[in-house]
Amino acid sequence: MKKVATVLSVLLSALFVWWVLSFSASNYVRDTMAPTAFRNVTIASTDVHRLASFYQVVFNGEPVPVSWESDSSTDEGIALRTPGYGGAGPTLTFIKASGVAAELPRASDLGYAHLCFESEDVRGVISRLVSAGGKVTSIFEDNQKSPVLYAKDPDGNTLEVHIPLPDPLTPRTIYRSVDSLIRTLLKLSPSQEDLRFLHVNQNSSDWSKVADFYRTVFDLQTVGPQRNYEGKFITELTGIQGVKIHGRHIQMPGYSAGGPTLEAFTYNQAPRRGALNFLDAGVVAIGFDTKDLNAVLHSITIAGGIVVNSDSHSAVVRDPFGNLIQFHKLE
Numbered sequence: 001m002k003k004v005a006t007v008l009s010v011l012l013s014a015l016f017v018w019w020v021l022s023f024s025a026s027n028y029v030r031d032t033m034a035p036t037a038f039r040n041v042t043i044a045s046t047d048v049h050r051l052a053s054f055y056q057v058v059f060n061g062e063p064v065p066v067s068w069e070s071d072s073s074t075d076e077g078i079a080l081r082t083p084g085y086g087g088a089g090p091t092l093t094f095i096k097a098s099g100v101a102a103e104l105p106r107a108s109d110l111g112y113a114h115l116c117f118e119s120e121d122v123r124g125v126i127s128r129l130v131s132a133g134g135k136v137t138s139i140f141e142d143n144q145k146s147p148v149l150y151a152k153d154p155d156g157n158t159l160e161v162h163i164p165l166p167d168p169l170t171p172r173t174i175y176r177s178v179d180s181l182i183r184t185l186l187k188l189s190p191s192q193e194d195l196r197f198l199h200v201n202q203n204s205s206d207w208s209k210v211a212d213f214y215r216t217v218f219d220l221q222t223v224g225p226q227r228n229y230e231g232k233f234i235t236e237l238t239g240i241q242g243v244k245i246h247g248r249h250i251q252m253p254g255y256s257a258g259g260p261t262l263e264a265f266t267y268n269q270a271p272r273r274g275a276l277n278f279l280d281a282g283v284v285a286i287g288f289d290t291k292d293l294n295a296v297l298h299s300i301t302i303a304g305g306i307v308v309n310s311d312s313h314s315a316v317v318r319d320p321f322g323n324l325i326q327f328h329k330l331e
Contacts, residue, residue: 026172028196029256030088036218036296037254039090040068040287040326041115041200044097044280045155050133052078052094054154058128059083059117060195061092068093068287068326070278082117084196090260097281101273104156105282107137107201107238108269111323112276112283114150114158114201116263118165120180121190122149125161134159137239147184150238157283160201164194167224168257199249199261200286203271204321207247207264213319214250214262216303217296222248223261244268254289262286275322285316285324293329300325 030037045051055061061080068091069077077096082089107114119125126136126149133154140146148162163180166173183190204210214220230244247265276284290296297307297315304320315327 026168026170027086027256028084028258029086031254031256031259034254035292036288036290038252038260038286039254039289039328040093040285041090041112041283042068042070042093042095042278042285042287042324042326043155043157044095044276044278044282044284046097046100046281047155048078048094048096051153051155052080052092054132054134055080055092055094057132058125058134059197064091066093067091067328070095070285070326082197084194085255085259089197093287095278095284098279099281101156101281103272105158106240106269106272107150107158108203108240108243108267108271109273110203110205110271110321111274112200112286113203113265114160115283116160116162116198116201117195118163118198119161119193119195120164120176120183121193121195122147122161122163122184123187124190124193125195126151129153129159129161138237139239140236144187145185147181148237155281158201162198173258197260199263200283201263201265202321202323203265203267205266207266209320210262210264211248211250213303213305217299217305218253220250220253223251224249227265240269242268275318275324278324285326287326287328289328289330291330293327296327 060083064079064081066077066079078094080092123144129151134151136143136149136151138149143149151159153159163184164176166177202210211222226248228246234243235241245265245267249261249263252260252262276282278284300317306318308316313329317325
């Protein structure tokens with residue numbers, strides 16, 4: 001018994017030391033020293049005010065001045081700061097679309113196909129979402145007990161909401177994940193709601209080429225295991241019969257470990273939509289701040305991208321799959 005007590009004491013002491021040493025690493029913050037940072041997602045809508053109000057109510061977006069205007073947009077947009085990251089999370093910029101999409105967006109569409117948020121209170125977020133005009137598209141036997149759900153905003157854009165994941169792997173993130181999972185499965189009230197923006201999904205015919213592009217341009221690395229989804233779970237999550245998905249996450253620049261990612265996926269479904277223009281309804285672009293705009297643009301052309309327009313302070317490019325990316329130069 002004495003040996004057992006000694007071993008337990010050592011393990012508990014090690015766990016305590018790990019908890020203390022990794023405490024700050026469990027706080028998701030903006031890395032202000034990063035030369036390039038992911039800063040914005042642009043969404044075009046025929047009803048900018050309605051859609052912005054939806055994201056403000058459902059995801060606690062905070063109105064901020066618009067700084068990611070599009071030359072193609074004729075009306076003034078609306079910008080919201082997403083929660084988390086010490087008040088320095090990415091923004092969502094809503095601009096006027098020229099008309100509604102010919103077909104409603106699907107999670108399997110090419111291009112920027114969905115946005116993901118993380119919350120300890122998935123049920124609470126989904127309840128607000130439905131009340132604000134969205135709808136759930138996942139088809140689990142009991143969506144109320146699911147730790148992850150797919151849904152639609154009022155324009156039909158796909159959203160994902162799930163409980164926190166243990167990333168980076170620390171005692172705090174592990175506890176938060178396990179606590180959230182248990183409370184969700186038992187339909188208990190959450191201990192808190194630390195809502196934050198988690199990723200942009202980009203679908204393509206070859207997810208590995210998306211990863212290669214971001215590695216060449218920004219020296220970004222893939223994180224986490226490769227995803228290979230098929231079967232009952234992914235069918236019920238996406239609501240798409242016979243779906244198979246392969247891909248991986250790419251760590252976005254400008255944040256601490258566990259910050260926003262680009263989810264690069266390839267579906268086995270025939271796409272109905274491809275890369276969008278600024279006036280098309282949907283998620284049309286992502287944006288980055290960078291200290292060396294010229295160097296980034298040079299890397300983009302080497303990696304197979306195209307510079308659409310640029311000046312000394314900003315630029316718009318298309319990646320090798322035609323998706324729009326905006327850049328602002330940090331002064």
